[in-house]
Amino acid sequence: MEKIQNVYDNADFFAEYKSMRDGKINANELIEIPIMKQMLPELEGKTILDLGCGEGGMSQYFAEKGAKKVVGIDVSSNMIASANVQNKHQNVQYLQLAMEELPTLTEKFDIVFSSLAFHYIEDFDLLIKNISNLLNPNGILIFSQEHPVTTATIRVDGMAKYTEIDGKRYYFLSDYNNIGKREISWNIEGVVKYHRNFEVVINAIANAGLMILEVRESKASPEAIKLVEKYKYQKDRPFFAFFKAKKI
Ligand SMILES: C[S@@+](CC[C@H](N)C(=O)[O-])C[C@H]1O[C@@H](n2cnc3c(N)ncnc32)[C@H](O)[C@@H]1O
Incomplete structure (x- = not known):
């Protein structure tokens, strides 16, 4: 097992990330979050665990929509410090905790939510089993991750992501079935993410005693x-995948 990565506490990475997210004109705000919000169940009176909560935007949203209690966890002290300033709410508690440490939590939740954080986790089967243990009966897991078609290809020596023919981009998809670590350059060099195909993701959910209720793949809207x-390249090729499952 690799050491738990905490790239959001790297000063250069965090500065780049902040400048991308704070502007609000980004793929998260325009493409990913709207789909996540459509998939949410009723929030009124619910207890919610937000995994990889970042600066707490969604945790605060849940509380504003009537959640009784929200716990947002993140491995990054930078993120938790920002969350405590930017998205403070009396019903929200932020904890600096890695998802790998979920078994240290003792209470159970009605909803476990995670936006774009699971592709940082090496042992996905264990993560989903730990989440299942934290869900109340009929509890709901909702998460988004980078879509497998975007994480698949292992690129060497600055190789491009696509080729262009007659003005149309054709993206590469090699290594789709080659599950595992991807070391990429994103804000800084050497950021580690994990590629998993749909088979691996879906079977992990099923094997943890959860029933899939909905799967979505992102499509950039005309407004976005x-x-x-450049989001026209996200119209016919999904950048994000979304899963909603229920504890049975
Ligand atoms: C792309 S950001 C998304 C943040 C937030 N969910 C949002 O949508 O604004 C990914 C987050 O996952 C967190 N993260 C990465 N690896 C983690 C781990 N092993 N345990 C907990 N959080 C982790 C990062 O620190 C970062 O805040």
Whole structure:
């Protein structure tokens, strides 16, 4: 097992990430979060665990929508410090904790939520089993992750992500079935993410005693493309995948 990565506590990485997220014109705000919100169940009176909560935007949203108690956890002290300033709410508690340490939590939750954090976890089967143990009966897991078609290809020596023919981009998809570590350059060199195909993700959910209720794949809307032209490449090729499952 690799050491738990905490790249959001790297000063250079965090500065880049902040400048990308604070502007609000980004793929999370325009493409990913709207789909996540459509998939949410009723929040009124619920207890919610937000995994990899970052700066707490969604944790605070849950509390504003009537959640009784929200616990947001994140491995990064930078993120937890920002969350405590930017998205403070009396019903929300932020903890600096890695998802690998979930068994240290003792209470159970009605909803476990995670936005774009699971692709940092090496042992996905264990993560989903630990989440299942933390869910109340009929509890709901909702998460988004980078889509397997975007994490698949292992690129060497600055190789491009796509080729262009007659003005149309054709993206590469090699290594789709080669599950495992991907070391990429994103804000800084050497960021580690984990690629898993749909088979691995779906079987991990099923093997943890959860029933899949919904799967979504992102499509940039005409409004998003109008705001950011390059999102036209996210119209027919998904960048994000979304899963909703229920504890049975
Ligand atoms: C792309 S950010 C998403 C943040 C937030 N969910 C959002 O959508 O704004 C990924 C987050 O996952 C956190 N993270 C990465 N690895 C983690 C781990 N092993 N345990 C807990 N949090 C982790 C990072 O620190 C970061 O805050």
